Amino acid sequence: MRTERVVLHFPKHLADKPVIVNLVRKFDLDFNILKATITPDEEGVMVLEITGEEENFQKGIKYLKDLDVKIQPLSQDVIWDEEKCTHCSYCVNYCPTKALQRDKETYLVKFDPQKCTTCGICVDICPYKAMEIRLIV
């Protein structure tokens, strides 16, 4: 089994074709639409989570590429909103990579995005929603 999040760019001529349905029918893949939009120049952008057997997964991707769908892996970023952060330091010891740290003197919390692996723990637990996951498309 493989689960992958991908960003698909559909050219204009595919906009009304049953492309995604075929992923299910032909390749037995499961999908979960995370986001779908149409850009101003009518290109469709869809963020999908695809799950299926490795072999089917490869075939499905090939099918999309052959249709001229551009595929890029989805990356995520965790953003720290300093305005919302109360520096309670609650998140610090949950962070597995020490991307969140508390200064020993000032007790202020700092976030180092370089160290963050976007595990999302802090996003779930910060009471003030100061940590946010953003999908980069």
Added chain:
Amino acid sequence: MAKTIEEINEKIRQGKAVVVTAEEMIDIVREKGVEKAAREVDVVTTGTFGMMCSSGIYFNIGHTKPRIKLGGGKVYLNNVPAYAGYAAVDIFLGATALPEDDPRNRYYPGKFVYGGAHVIEELVSGKDILLTAITYGTDCYPRKTLSAYINIKDLNEAVLFNVRNAYQNYNVAVNLSNKTIYTYLGMLRPNLGNANYSSAGQLSPLLNDPFYKTIGIGTRIFLGGGIGYIVWHGTQHDPSVIRGENGVPRRGAGTIAVIGDLKQMSPKWLKGASIIGYGVSLSVGIGVPIPVLDEEIAFYTSVKDEEIYAPVVDYSKAYPEREPEVIAEVNYKELRSGEIEILGKKVPTNSLSSYAKAREIANILKEWIKEGKFLLTKPSAPIPGPESGIKFKPFSGRELKEEVGSK
């Protein structure tokens, strides 16, 4: 050589008062001794910033045309139910209220994205709040529904009223079970995976005046960024718990009920909080000035983190089952170091209250007093100490289980 509050206020008016924070007082007493510190220092400022569920606001919206009687009807603010059991147009909103369609913990652990506390924060920020109401008509109040945006600046009296805040010491929560649990003290990992606490320790108001000798009814305080007052002892006030030799309670003990003008306050010091798997709460900033009237008070205000002990409690069983068991006692210096040792295991600690903000509040209050903007008050009555005999009682209602079962 004892001082009076009036003498201290006179010094404040003249800009001559010596005001220090509770952190600064620690070093002053260590260097100069209690006697000299008592003579030199006039006021010690304290602070705390953390989630205080027992918070709420009330306000009066004025009379609509035609008039409506909200009392006895139903009122929602941004979809969050508010209490409308007062007269025609007075409303109370509690911090922990949730919209009726919030899934709560049905999808466990629930996210509790929005509730009363968030409405309070938005109202204080000056945002428009949607008020929807449905009620019954009368000859004098014919209208039955209302749907309108309201704004804090147009309300008649908007007041923050909290029935139990600024806990004097509190539990340290751990989880001895083998699965993650979600509590009001945060997410607790299995098998003593972490220990969570919530107190400003040496900066905390009631820990600097353990027997409530200066803090009482009528004490003027920093509340939510504005000026507020202590109006009573808080619910669950429990002054008779065991104390250390320094008089400091070793368990959750005293609490205060506070009130203040919401219009003076700021969203910086009143913040909606969402606690995963638990609910919504309001984080409140409180700062209390302590007049250094004599040596005894100078001594109490010099209390430091390593002298304040908190009980470690298992929130997987002992707490929910209300068993008295305390696993260990740890002090706030250990807690603040980020790691404590319990049952022979090194356990990481997490703070839910913000020490950085507590410090900021103590400093703001210090500046207000130094600038002569904030005078101290003499309490009109004390809040009950251990001599009162007040003890926080467990639930003693007569449950109807058997009678229901026998039907």
